[in-house]
Every structure is written in C-alpha cells, then in structure tokens.
Amino acid sequence: MPRYALKVEYDGGPFSGWQWQDDRPSVQGAIEAALARLERGVPRIGAAGRTDAGVHARGQVCHCDMAKDWAPGTLMNALNHHLKPSPVAIVAAASVPEDWHARFSARERRYLFRILNRRARATMEAGQVWQVQRPLDVDAMRQGAAHLVGRHDFTTFRSTMCQAKSPVKTLDALDIAEVETGAGREIHVSLSARSFLHNQVRSFVGTLEKVGSGSWPPERVREALDARDRAACGPVAPPQGLYLTGVGYPEDPFA
Amino acid sequence: MPRYALKVEYDGGPFSGWQWQDDRPSVQGAIEAALARLERGVPRIGAAGRTDAGVHARGQVCHCDMAKDWAPGTLMNALNHHLKPSPVAIVAAASVPEDWHARFSARERRYLFRILNRRARATMEAGQVWQVQRPLDVDAMRQGAAHLVGRHDFTTFRSTMCQAKSPVKTLDALDIAEVETGAGREIHVSLSARSFLHNQVRSFVGTLEKVGSGSWPPERVREALDARDRAACGPVAPPQGLYLTGVGYPEDPFA
Structure with a gap:
C-alpha cells in the first residue's frame, strides 16, 4: 500500500x-x-x-x-x-x-510555548497563549532554564501518567526570546529534543514562570531537577500556549 | 467632568x-x-x-x-x-x-491589513486574516500601490455609503511587507493617513490583490484612481484581515 x-x-x-x-x-x-x-x-x-x-x-x-x-x-x-x-x-x-x-x-521534536506577558486580558490571542499578568524577568528565566539543557533524569518534570520507559532524556535546546507583537510583549520558549516526556514542556514552562515572576530563585530549578520528585515541580502551564512546531527526520520528506 | x-x-x-x-x-x-x-x-x-x-x-x-x-x-x-x-x-x-x-x-490613523497567502485553509489564523490561495506577486503590488500614495481624489476607493464631505484625502504611506510566520507566508499592508474614507483600506487591498494575482497590470491602479468612479475599483477585501493599529495625536496621551 x-x-x-x-x-x-x-x-x-x-x-x-x-x-x-x-x-x-x-x-x-x-x-x-x-x-x-x-x-x-x-x-x-x-x-x-x-x-x-x-x-x-x-x-x-x-x-x-x-x-x-x-x-x-x-x-x-x-x-x-x-x-x-x-x-x-x-x-x-x-x-x-x-x-x-x-x-x-522521527529524530527530533520541536515545540514553542507562547506567554503573553501583559496586564490586560488577551482578545485576539485568547486560546493561543498563556497569559501571565505579573512582569516576567527573562534573564532569570534563562538562568533557570540553563539547568535543564542536556541529558538528565527528568522525573520531576513528567506527569505521573507518563508511559515512557525511562525518565532520562536529552534536552537539546531551550531558548527564551522576547517578542514585541501588536498585543504587547510575548515570551517565546522554544525547545527541541529527540523526544519529550508527558507534560514535560508544560512542566518546564510552569516552573520557569515561577522563576520569572521572582517566586523562585533560578537555582531552585537545579534543586527541583536533582530531587527527581514530581512534587518538586512548579505548576504545569496550561495547554493553550503550547505548539508542536515541527518534527525532524533523517531526510525531510516534505523537502 | x-x-x-x-x-x-x-x-x-x-x-x-x-x-x-x-x-x-x-x-x-x-x-x-x-x-x-x-x-x-x-x-x-x-x-x-x-x-x-x-x-x-x-x-x-x-x-x-x-x-x-x-x-x-x-x-x-x-x-x-x-x-x-x-x-x-x-x-x-x-x-x-x-x-x-x-x-x-487625532492627526493620524494607522491600519494593518493581513493577507495569509497559502493554499491550505487557515486554522489558528481563521477570522484574523484574509486568506488568498493564489500566489501573490508582492513587487507588482508595490508598483500598483505607489500610484495611491499622496493627495488624490479617492472617489474610486470609497463606499457609496461614505459620509465624508470630500473624497480628496492624503495617503501618507502604504507599505507592503512579506512576513514568514508559523503558518507560512503573510503579506502585511500598512497604511497611514490623517483620515480615511469609508471602506478605503479594504478597497485598496482588494484592488492590489488583483494586481498581485496577475489579473490587473499595476498601471490599472492609476487608471482606476483617475477614473474617479466607484465602478472602477477592484473587489472590496473582507473585514477580518483589517486592524486599526493606532491613532496619532499632537501629544501621545498614553506616553
């Protein structure tokens, strides 16, 4: 066939x-x-x-x-x-x-998470972003994120429903960009890895929001990772900000 | 008060x-x-x-x-x-x-018109863009648009319902940009003027789409303008691609 x-x-x-x-x-x-x-x-x-x-x-x-x-x-x-x-x-x-x-x-999955960081409620972007009203410190978020890149046991950052055999994965990239849009300031978190655990991206982003808003020092991300304990994770970010942007193959079938 | x-x-x-x-x-x-x-x-x-x-x-x-x-x-x-x-x-x-x-x-109104130029139907952008499936030639659109900038009698490009006293207006800028987005190629038409006639922007964009798709040569925009006749206008573009992006005042009250 x-x-x-x-x-x-x-x-x-x-x-x-x-x-x-x-x-x-x-x-x-x-x-x-x-x-x-x-x-x-x-x-x-x-x-x-x-x-x-x-x-x-x-x-x-x-x-x-x-x-x-x-x-x-x-x-x-x-x-x-x-x-x-x-x-x-x-x-x-x-x-x-x-x-x-x-x-x-597939050899790579790429995700984007969009945070709309402004006080007024989203209108055109409703359902397409996670709106965070408190101003986020992107430099602090980047410091926290640096602890997550590489090969780690990500038990802290996977759903208890996750069916993957091993919690050990390699996160190839986690980049955080500030983007000025018509609606104000968006924070774009871009990630790539061969594969992700269930809820891994949303667990990362919810944790990094804690850092960006000043509730957590950046080093607490390292401690959460090292704990290998789901209870050490920050809140899970809501789904509407998350986009599967691409999948990588040894040869791009659509090229 | x-x-x-x-x-x-x-x-x-x-x-x-x-x-x-x-x-x-x-x-x-x-x-x-x-x-x-x-x-x-x-x-x-x-x-x-x-x-x-x-x-x-x-x-x-x-x-x-x-x-x-x-x-x-x-x-x-x-x-x-x-x-x-x-x-x-x-x-x-x-x-x-x-x-x-x-x-x-107010001394200036600024508008943006978003065209999503791709074959597959819009999903996330539904209701936020005008989708045009035929590939558009942006250079030709720019050539056509050049005829519209400046002070003109815009009778051709205003709705028959328009209540403005005079059809003579000064279009200060009409810029056309190609933007690569997650959804593919968008064409952004940005305009500014002290004021606009009823349906003026959508009449411009519908006319320029005729040029971009090759149905009209760019010079026909000049002929349409010179005709000072509503019947010489291209189709009026649909409303969902149009954004009032800003209003200019002698002093910005929000600064």
Missing part, C-alpha cells in the same frame, strides 16, 4: 487531543473521518507527537496508507476539502517508503 | 462594528455597558475610527467623561473586569484635558 506523510496544522482548542477517543472529538478522528471519505477501510493513522487536549500544532506529522496511488497534492487538497470546517489543515503531503513511520522514524 | 482617553484592543468578529446599534452587539455598546457598571449616567463615548463589522483593533482610541476622579490604572482594571468575557480589552488609560477629543484631536 502506498504510504504518505502529512504535515498537519491545528487549533487544539476544540479537541480532546491528537489521539482518537470514541466519545470525544480528536484531531486523529477528524483526519481519519476525512480519509474515510476518500477510500473505504483506511487503516488507523499514527503521529509523531500525541498532543494533549488544547495543545496546538504547526508541524505535526502523521502517515497514512492508501489503497490507491494518489498524487500527494491531490491527496492534500481532497483531505482539506473534507476537513472543513474543523480547524485542521494538511499543509504538506509527500510519498514515503512503506517502512517510513511518522513516530519511529 | 474628568475626561479619560482609553486605548482599546478588540476582536471584531462577534461585533456589528464599533458603533452602537440598538439591536446588535457593538464594541461601543460593550464598553458603555462596562462604564455603566462603574457610574450611573455616563455620557456616550466617541472613538477615533468607527470600524466596520468584523474589523479588529489593536490601538483604537476613545474617550469618556466620568463624574468621579479615577486613577487611570484603576479605571482600566475596573473596565476590563466588567468587559469579561467580551474580546475587548482596555490596554491603556490616561487623563486628558476636557477639550481633548479622541476623534477631532
């Missing part, structure tokens, strides 16, 4: 997450419903990152197996037609080898 | 426009309802730009007259509290002299 890689963008707001659930709307369910309009009996699809309820994606990647040969552009347009009016769009499609796997072939 | 200038941000989507209407939700109505929670009998408020249905604002300015003396920050916070959950926020407040007028004291 010909296999296709799909790059997917979505507003996670109306969904219970990526993963199919029989009683609630999911992004996987929306795409599978669109595929079912094209061919009967299309197998389940798998994605590189199973985003949680409310988390958005700019560059989620999944793959699907079709019975017929489709020109990738035709497949993309047909899926987008049937995805209407869901806030889900296929932004790229490519033919891939039959042993290519969106999840297992 | 002490007078206050308010800088207002809103998502125009759910509103019939800035201006109060007795049977439909308006931004003015939302702010006046919040004011009525603070004091009885607050007079009607006036704004620098009466945005149409669906048009957004980052920096609309209005003024209000209060019976009591309010610290501007307290007034802003109280209004924002009562504006919930409307997508309207007061982002700055300032005391101004009693003869200061949001509309008549």
Whole structure:
C-alpha cells in the first residue's frame, strides 16, 4: 500500500487531543473521518507527537496508507476539502517508503510555548497563549532554564501518567526570546529534543514562570531537577500556549 | 467632568462594528455597558475610527467623561473586569484635558491589513486574516500601490455609503511587507493617513490583490484612481484581515 506523510496544522482548542477517543472529538478522528471519505477501510493513522487536549500544532506529522496511488497534492487538497470546517489543515503531503513511520522514524521534536506577558486580558490571542499578568524577568528565566539543557533524569518534570520507559532524556535546546507583537510583549520558549516526556514542556514552562515572576530563585530549578520528585515541580502551564512546531527526520520528506 | 482617553484592543468578529446599534452587539455598546457598571449616567463615548463589522483593533482610541476622579490604572482594571468575557480589552488609560477629543484631536490613523497567502485553509489564523490561495506577486503590488500614495481624489476607493464631505484625502504611506510566520507566508499592508474614507483600506487591498494575482497590470491602479468612479475599483477585501493599529495625536496621551 502506498504510504504518505502529512504535515498537519491545528487549533487544539476544540479537541480532546491528537489521539482518537470514541466519545470525544480528536484531531486523529477528524483526519481519519476525512480519509474515510476518500477510500473505504483506511487503516488507523499514527503521529509523531500525541498532543494533549488544547495543545496546538504547526508541524505535526502523521502517515497514512492508501489503497490507491494518489498524487500527494491531490491527496492534500481532497483531505482539506473534507476537513472543513474543523480547524485542521494538511499543509504538506509527500510519498514515503512503506517502512517510513511518522513516530519511529522521527529524530527530533520541536515545540514553542507562547506567554503573553501583559496586564490586560488577551482578545485576539485568547486560546493561543498563556497569559501571565505579573512582569516576567527573562534573564532569570534563562538562568533557570540553563539547568535543564542536556541529558538528565527528568522525573520531576513528567506527569505521573507518563508511559515512557525511562525518565532520562536529552534536552537539546531551550531558548527564551522576547517578542514585541501588536498585543504587547510575548515570551517565546522554544525547545527541541529527540523526544519529550508527558507534560514535560508544560512542566518546564510552569516552573520557569515561577522563576520569572521572582517566586523562585533560578537555582531552585537545579534543586527541583536533582530531587527527581514530581512534587518538586512548579505548576504545569496550561495547554493553550503550547505548539508542536515541527518534527525532524533523517531526510525531510516534505523537502 | 474628568475626561479619560482609553486605548482599546478588540476582536471584531462577534461585533456589528464599533458603533452602537440598538439591536446588535457593538464594541461601543460593550464598553458603555462596562462604564455603566462603574457610574450611573455616563455620557456616550466617541472613538477615533468607527470600524466596520468584523474589523479588529489593536490601538483604537476613545474617550469618556466620568463624574468621579479615577486613577487611570484603576479605571482600566475596573473596565476590563466588567468587559469579561467580551474580546475587548482596555490596554491603556490616561487623563486628558476636557477639550481633548479622541476623534477631532487625532492627526493620524494607522491600519494593518493581513493577507495569509497559502493554499491550505487557515486554522489558528481563521477570522484574523484574509486568506488568498493564489500566489501573490508582492513587487507588482508595490508598483500598483505607489500610484495611491499622496493627495488624490479617492472617489474610486470609497463606499457609496461614505459620509465624508470630500473624497480628496492624503495617503501618507502604504507599505507592503512579506512576513514568514508559523503558518507560512503573510503579506502585511500598512497604511497611514490623517483620515480615511469609508471602506478605503479594504478597497485598496482588494484592488492590489488583483494586481498581485496577475489579473490587473499595476498601471490599472492609476487608471482606476483617475477614473474617479466607484465602478472602477477592484473587489472590496473582507473585514477580518483589517486592524486599526493606532491613532496619532499632537501629544501621545498614553506616553
């Protein structure tokens, strides 16, 4: 069966997450419903990152197996037609080898977390950022974040529901940028790693907000990491600021 | 009565426009309802730009007259509290002299029009951009736009409903930028003038889209302008891409 890689963008707001659930709307369910309009009996699809309820994606990647040969552009347009009016769009499609796997072939996941740091409530950005009203000290956040980069036991920063076999992961990058937007000041936390633990990014960001607002000294991030204890983590940041921005493969299927 | 200038941000989507209407939700109505929670009998408020249905604002300015003396920050916070959950926020407040007028004291209005230029339907940006699927030639758009800058009779580019006494206005700037965003390519059209005619920006943008897509040669913008005939205008671009970004005064009341 010909296999296709799909790059997917979505507003996670109306969904219970990526993963199919029989009683609630999911992004996987929306795409599978669109595929079912094209061919009967299309197998389940798998994605590189199973985003949680409310988390958005700019560059989620999944793959699907079709019975017929489709020109990738035709497949993309047909899926987008049937995805209407869901806030889900296929932004790229490519033919891939039959042993290519969106999840297992991936070598890198990239996330962005957007904090809107202003007093007045978000209007246009509602549902697309985490709004923090207290002014955040970005230099202090960067000092705290420096402790997290590299290979560590991240037990403190993973959900108790996390199903990964090991809490040891390598965080390749965690960069914090200040961005002036039409709405004021945003703080963008960008992260990349081969893979992430469940709730790891939101646990990082909630902890770094404690540092930025002055509640925690930056060194307390190191102590929290060393504790290897979920109870040492700061609050988990809310999902609506989080974006899966991209997935890296040995060769970019969409290039 | 002490007078206050308010800088207002809103998502125009759910509103019939800035201006109060007795049977439909308006931004003015939302702010006046919040004011009525603070004091009885607050007079009607006036704004620098009466945005149409669906048009957004980052920096609309209005003024209000209060019976009591309010610290501007307290007034802003109280209004924002009562504006919930409307997508309207007061982002700055300032005391101004009693003869200061949001509309008549203004010397400049600034607008931004966002075009999302990609094939796949917008998800996160739905309602915040005009999506154009055909690739647009920005250089051609700039050539067309050059004809519009300066002092002209803009009869072609104003709504037949426009109530301005004269169609002669001076367009101080019309800049077109290409911006790479998480969602792909956006084209940002930024404009400034002392004042604009009704539907002028959307008439410009709809006309320039004809040029960018290759349907019109750039010189046809000049011919349309010279015709001084509404029928010579291109289509009017939809409201959801338009933002009132700021209003200029001899002295910035919020500085």
